[in-house]
Amino acid sequence: MSKARIMSGNEAVAEGALAAEVRFFAGYPITPSSEIAEVLSYLLPQVGGKFIQMEDELSSVGAIAGASLAGLKSITATSGPGFSLMQENIGLAFMAEIPCVIVNVQRGGPSTGLPTKASQADVMQVRWGRHGDQNMIALAPSSVRESFDLIIDCVNLSEKYRTPVVLLLDEVIAHMREKVILPEKEEIKIIERKKPPRGQGDYFPYEVTEDAIPPMANFGEGYRYHITGLTHDETGFPTSDPEKINQGIRRLYQKIEKYKDEIIRVEEKYTEDAEIAVFAYGSVTRSAYSAVKEAREKGIKVGLMRPITLWPFPYKKVLDLANKVKRIIVPEMNMGQLIEEVKRASSGRVKVDGVNRVDGELITPSEIMAKIEEVS
Amino acid sequence: MVKVLDYIRLDKFPHVWCPGCGIGIVMGSIIRAVDKLEINKDDVVMVSGIGCSGRMPGYCDFNTLHTTHGRALSFATGIKLANSKFKVIAVMGDGDALAIGGNHLIHAARRNIDILAIIINNWIYGMTGGQYSPTTPLGSFTTTGPYGQVEPPFDILQLIKGSGAPYIARGTVYHTRELDKLILRGIQKKGFSVVEVISQCPVSFGRRNRMGSAVDMMKWQKEKTVPSKKAEKMSKEELKGKIIRGVFLDEERTEYTERYEELIAKAKKVS
Numbered sequence: 001m002s003k004a005r006i007m008s009g010n011e012a013v014a015e016g017a018l019a020a021e022v023r024f025f026a027g028y029p030i031t032p033s034s035e036i037a038e039v040l041s042y043l044l045p046q047v048g049g050k051f052i053q054m055e056d057e058l059s060s061v062g063a064i065a066g067a068s069l070a071g072l073k074s075i076t077a078t079s080g081p082g083f084s085l086m087q088e089n090i091g092l093a094f095m096a097e098i099p100c101v102i103v104n105v106q107r108g109g110p111s112t113g114l115p116t117k118a119s120q121a122d123v124m125q126v127r128w129g130r131h132g133d134q135n136m137i138a139l140a141p142s143s144v145r146e147s148f149d150l151i152i153d154c155v156n157l158s159e160k161y162r163t164p165v166v167l168l169l170d171e172v173i174a175h176m177r178e179k180v181i182l183p184e185k186e187e188i189k190i191i192e193r194k195k196p197p198r199g200q201g202d203y204f205p206y207e208v209t210e211d212a213i214p215p216m217a218n219f220g221e222g223y224r225y226h227i228t229g230l231t232h233d234e235t236g237f238p239t240s241d242p243e244k245i246n247q248g249i250r251r252l253y254q255k256i257e258k259y260k261d262e263i264i265r266v267e268e269k270y271t272e273d274a275e276i277a278v279f280a281y282g283s284v285t286r287s288a289y290s291a292v293k294e295a296r297e298k299g300i301k302v303g304l305m306r307p308i309t310l311w312p313f314p315y316k317k318v319l320d321l322a323n324k325v326k327r328i329i330v331p332e333m334n335m336g337q338l339i340e341e342v343k344r345a346s347s348g349r350v351k352v353d354g355v356n357r358v359d360g361e362l363i364t365p366s367e368i369m370a371k372i373e374e375v376s
Numbered sequence: 377m378v379k380v381l382d383y384i385r386l387d388k389f390p391h392v393w394c395p396g397c398g399i400g401i402v403m404g405s406i407i408r409a410v411d412k413l414e415i416n417k418d419d420v421v422m423v424s425g426i427g428c429s430g431r432m433p434g435y436c437d438f439n440t441l442h443t444t445h446g447r448a449l450s451f452a453t454g455i456k457l458a459n460s461k462f463k464v465i466a467v468m469g470d471g472d473a474l475a476i477g478g479n480h481l482i483h484a485a486r487r488n489i490d491i492l493a494i495i496i497n498n499w500i501y502g503m504t505g506g507q508y509s510p511t512t513p514l515g516s517f518t519t520t521g522p523y524g525q526v527e528p529p530f531d532i533l534q535l536i537k538g539s540g541a542p543y544i545a546r547g548t549v550y551h552t553r554e555l556d557k558l559i560l561r562g563i564q565k566k567g568f569s570v571v572e573v574i575s576q577c578p579v580s581f582g583r584r585n586r587m588g589s590a591v592d593m594m595k596w597q598k599e600k601t602v603p604s605k606k607a608e609k610m611s612k613e614e615l616k617g618k619i620i621r622g623v624f625l626d627e628e629r630t631e632y633t634e635r636y637e638e639l640i641a642k643a644k645k646v647s
Contacts, residue, residue, distance in 0.1 A: 024458055045643035050457050050636065055483040059450030062443065062480075066423075066454025069441065070462070074454070092444050219439040220459060222418050226385075226434055228442035237388060237434060 004181050009147040009173040010077075012180065013103055014039035016151035017075055019188050022101075023049035024074040026063035028056055028082060031115040032171045033105040036077035057082040061089035064100045068093075069227070071218035073155055077103035080122050081112060084129070090164050091130040092229045095252070097206065097214065099158040099193055103151065103167045105174040108360045117360025118171035120282055121334040126166050127311050133249065135256035137263055138166040138311040142285040144178040150308070156191040157263065161255060162213055168310060170333065172283035172362050196223065205236040206248065212255045256312060265308040266317045270296060274303030276376060277325045279318070279342055281307050284331050284363050291368035300376045310338070315345040322346030327375045331355035331363045351375075383407040383417070383437050392431050394502075396590025398549035398575030402496055402559075403432050405552065406465060409560035410438075421462045423452045425472040428502045428577075432467045446477030449484045452491045460490070460633040463563060470497045471509040474530055478510070485539035485568050489632040492562040492569045495532060498577040506580030517584045533624050536570045543569035544625040549576070550597035551621060558623065567631045574601070574619065 007015070014036050017025070025040045027033075041051040050067070054060045057078055064074035078086060083104045093100055106122045108114025126138045137157050141147040151167055158165040196203050196215040203223045207214045214234075217223035230238040231245050239245060256263070270292060271277060280288035285306045295302040305321055307314050318341075322328065328350055330339040336354045343352050355371050357363050384407070393399050410420060420438040424430040426445035433440030439462075443451045448466045456464045473481050473495045484491060500518060501507040508518040508525050511532065515524040536544050543565040547555035555573060562569035576582060576593035587593050604622030607615060 024454070026454060042643075045636075045640045046647035048640055048644075052453070052457055054450065054453075055479050058447060059453070059480050059483075062447045062450030063454030063457070066441075066451035067458035068454075069439075069451075070455045070458035072458045074458075088444050089447060089450075219421055219441075219455065220418055220462060224417060224437055224439055226440045226442070228434065229444060230442065 002182050002184060004179050006177050006179055007144060008035065008175055008177050009141070009144050009169055010035035010105065010175065011039055012144045012148040013077070013151045013167065013169070014043065015182065016148035017155070018043055018047065019148070019185070020073065020152040020155035021190055022073045022075050022155060023047070024064060024067035024072040025050070025076065026052045026054050026060045026067070026074070027076045027078065028054055028060050030079045030082045032107055032174050033077045033079050033103065036103060057085035058088060061086045061093065061100070061102065065089060065093045065098045068098050068100045069219050071220070073099070073159065075101040075103060075155070077105065079105050079107045079115070080109045080119070083122060083125065087129045091132065091134065093164040094130070094134050094136070095229050096227045097162040097216070097252070098164070099162055099216075101151070101154045101158050101165050101167060103169065105169045105171060107171050108358070114360040116171070118283065118362055119333050119358070119360065120170055120284065121337065121358070122168065123310060123334065123337045126168060133253055135253050136166060136311050137161070137163065137256060137309070138168050139308055140168045140282045140310050141173055142282055142306065143173070144176060145180040147173060148180065148182060152188060156189070159193045160191045160213070161259065162193060162216055163256065168282070170282045176283075204234045206232060206234045208234055208247070208251060212251055212258055260312040263309055264312060264314045264317070266314045267306040267308060269304040271303030271305060271321065271324065273301055274325050275301040276327045276329065276372060277303045277305055277321050278368060278372070279305045279328055279330045281310060281338065284333060287363050287365045288331055288368055290365035291372060294365065294369055295372045300372060302372055313341045313345070315341070318342055318345035319347070322349040326350060328352045329355060329368065329371050329375065331368050333357050333363060379411070380404060380407050383410065385435055385437050388435050391435055393428060394579045396576065396578040397428065398498065398573075399429055399432060399496055401549040401552055402467070402494060402555070402573050402575065403435065405555045405559045406494070407436070408556050409563050412560060413563060415463055415563070419461055419463055421452070421455050421464045422467065423448045423455070423464065424467045425469070425477060427469040427472050429467050429469040429472065429496045446472055446475070447480065448472070449477065449480040449491065449493065453484060453489055456489055456491055457633055457636065464491045465563070466491055466493045468493065468495050469502070470495060470499065470511040471501045474510040474532065482535065482539040485536050485541040485570070487632045488540060488542060488567045488629050490566050490568070492559070492565070492571070494559065494562075495570065495572045496575050497532065497572050498575045498581060500577050500581040502577045502580045506584060516581070518581075532572050537625060541570050542567040542625065542627045542629040545570070545623045546572045546574070546619070546621050548574040548597040548601055548621060550594040551601075554621065561623070561626070565626070567629055
């Protein structure tokens, strides 16, 4: 039986990464994510892993992608300004299907913004921050223990689907300290990248397989293949053949789409008989849950829906919710980002209201409660 | 007899390079060096950024990686640190290595990580059509310098020397046998090694600056450069307008991944 410990979200991410068998970290210091780097600089070498502080965020993603190609599970951690700089090589990792995980501890923006304060304003950047059509997987924890669990899930998802994955924390979760009991090693499920069967002849790094996930050989295993950010065919070499381009880009995009039901996770509380639903993610869920319980005590039928997976977005789950309730409230620490997806998903069936803060402070239960009372 | 073709992905030919381009000669030198050193192809990783030089890995039968503009060394750093068995060769152009990738270059040199960085210097952004680069000579004509280059160029070797790399050399594509040796030593060297290769871009630079054909430009390399040993005996006056070739620095310094292994040993004692 593991002992109870007090730790922060950032520390939980670092320990979760180790538990997920991450053995390489490259990063650049930035508030409020730096503790992840600090903890891993201490712990990784103890298990023979590698930590490197790079010269910037551009090279941090380059280094983790390189290390991943060499066969190590690799992550980096940053915050908004660094995440902006990382977009270029995240795009390459997506295009070249290199597993890696980027942790973004959101802080207030735009620009340098509020380094030590909370925000959820990078939700759309995760989805759309890079040039070109891309699909992204992003998970958002709402507790310290969940930060530990979700970094493991992120690493597993990235290995399974051969794609970069984002763990989207916010400053509240990252710096909040909670009591946690971490799972034992045997309780943790680890997924490895799908390897090519040896001796099958020519290896195609982007082979079109039925499951849409090409097997991945690591560098040095004898396959000697080519990787490029240029549009390539199944062999990995650049192509200008419209048919092959079309096939490749569609497969890449639909790879995530195909598995969305497996990837999407949503938590629901009191939604069975709810007339009003609060749709909240990350740290805001904590205030939302508190408000929902208070409203229930007052006899207002309110439920809570919390997407653990932000991307791909749970459109179907939200539509089901919109068919049940009369109203959806979306509290977010931004000017209203995910609310637009909730509106899209509910297709005008219900009115959707936002509760927004952009002053770096966590939305309080009473602010959400006030909105519940206003619309009930 | 070196079987160069054994190292080339011939099915990817014809290559994208223009007639008279020097990049293929550099590729030949790298292949001859790897062959002579009898390195297993599975242990070689060739990494590039963007531009004409960026296409070289596609033609070589190694583990090959064509990355983003200027970032070859950051991917190379991840690969080498993740598994130090690899012989990592990063091939870059002058714009790639020194403008957009300049920060990565000086920090890789400072760390002294065991990577051979080859900078093919043709004074121009060739693939985008002939814009000026950080090595374009003052006064030269480029598509973004129609009145003549207004910025002074980098002295690559001084930049690298100041950054801490233990092996620094310069060759030209005209002096191919010498280039073979410079690159071979760079691969052998445990540490961050830089070989600057002066090459010609007859299409985007030569034409605009009335330097004649590719052959004329290679003759220029022959006439305008002097080997370092000969340069030692020449006066300042005689060296004016000349470019010195050869090994500029070849020292022993502790390499980064070796030092990191020591760190791991220390950390394991703590745990």
